[in-house]
Amino acid sequence: MPKDPAEPNKAPSRQGGESEWIVVKNKSRASRNRPPRRPQAHHLSKQPLDEDGVNPPRSPSDIEAEYRKIRSQWEQTSCYSQLCQLVAANADSARCLSHAVCLGIGTFDPPDGGWESKRRTFIQLTAFLVMVEEIERITKASITCYFQEPIFSQSDIDFIRNLGHQVVDSPDGFGKVDSHSLLFGVHLYRPIYVSALHTLPAIFVGTGWHVWDQVTLTQTDDLENLKHMETSYTKTPFPEDSSTTAFSSTSIYWQPPGSSEPPSAPAKSPET
Numbered sequence: 001m002p003k004d005p006a007e008p009n010k011a012p013s014r015q016g017g018e019s020e021w022i023v024v025k026n027k028s029r030a031s032r033n034r035p036p037r038r039p040q041a042h043h044l045s046k047q048p049l050d051e052d053g054v055n056p057p058r059s060p061s062d063i064e065a066e067y068r069k070i071r072s073q074w075e076q077t078s079c080y081s082q083l084c085q086l087v088a089a090n091a092d093s094a095r096c097l098s099h100a101v102c103l104g105i106g107t108f109d110p111p112d113g114g115w116e117s118k119r120r121t122f123i124q125l126t127a128f129l130v131m132v133e134e135i136e137r138i139t140k141a142s143i144t145c146y147f148q149e150p151i152f153s154q155s156d157i158d159f160i161r162n163l164g165h166q167v168v169d170s171p172d173g174f175g176k177v178d179s180h181s182l183l184f185g186v187h188l189y190r191p192i193y194v195s196a197l198h199t200l201p202a203i204f205v206g207t208g209w210h211v212w213d214q215v216t217l218t219q220t221d222d223l224e225n226l227k228h229m230e231t232s233y234t235k236t237p238f239p240e241d242s243s244t245t246a247f248s249s250t251s252i253y254w255q256p257p258g259s260s261e262p263p264s265a266p267a268k269s270p271e272t
Helices: 029-033 060-074 078-089 115-139 154-162 190-196 209-215 224-232
Strands: 010-012 021-023 099-103 144-148 181-184 203-207 234-237 250-254
Touching: 060 115, 060 154, 078 115, 099 115, 099 190, 115 144, 115 181, 209 224
Parallel strands: 099 144, 099 181, 181 203
Antiparallel strands: 010 021, 203 250, 234 250
């Protein structure tokens, strides 16, 4: 029996004879437009909060695992390759280095678990260590790394020490800055820069003089050494990309090529 064109919603049964039919139901418009079923709550669960409503501290090994993952991802970016190229191009500025000082990098395990701030901290750590490792590779010299961060948790401290570096109390880190040091301090408050730049480092990574010069409303000489580096050091912008603000408004100051010591800053006039 031929199919009746007046019954478009029917189709021949596979099991019956030619005279048997089954009804095929159209899917309603509502079912086509229905959003997909949401995952069950247990698939979206986060790390359980403690009684104060904050994330419990993570172990140093957990922090290191996340660091390794983020570092691996960052090393695939153009920022990584550009930073390595900058270090190679300014290698003469680094030949006198014996140590590196990292100030105020932040915690790797914020109580609220904030992803963006944590990611910035890991990226800044990665960039600092990449600079140190590249300088060590070029100069064939070992560089001691010091970290000063008052908000470090014990897990943060153990994580840094497990990487083979030293954590010092504030203000001891400021005293580590000298003419044989790399000073790394990104997005710090002005008083921190003032304390750290009590002398001229061989290399400085941080907020450039041009930024402070634009926001300073009164005449002050508290950042005289930074102003001096602006005119006597080689200055390059820190490589950055649109995925993070980790290095916005950040510059690298390299002492003049071939110098074994940074150029002396002008003596300050005695106050009257």
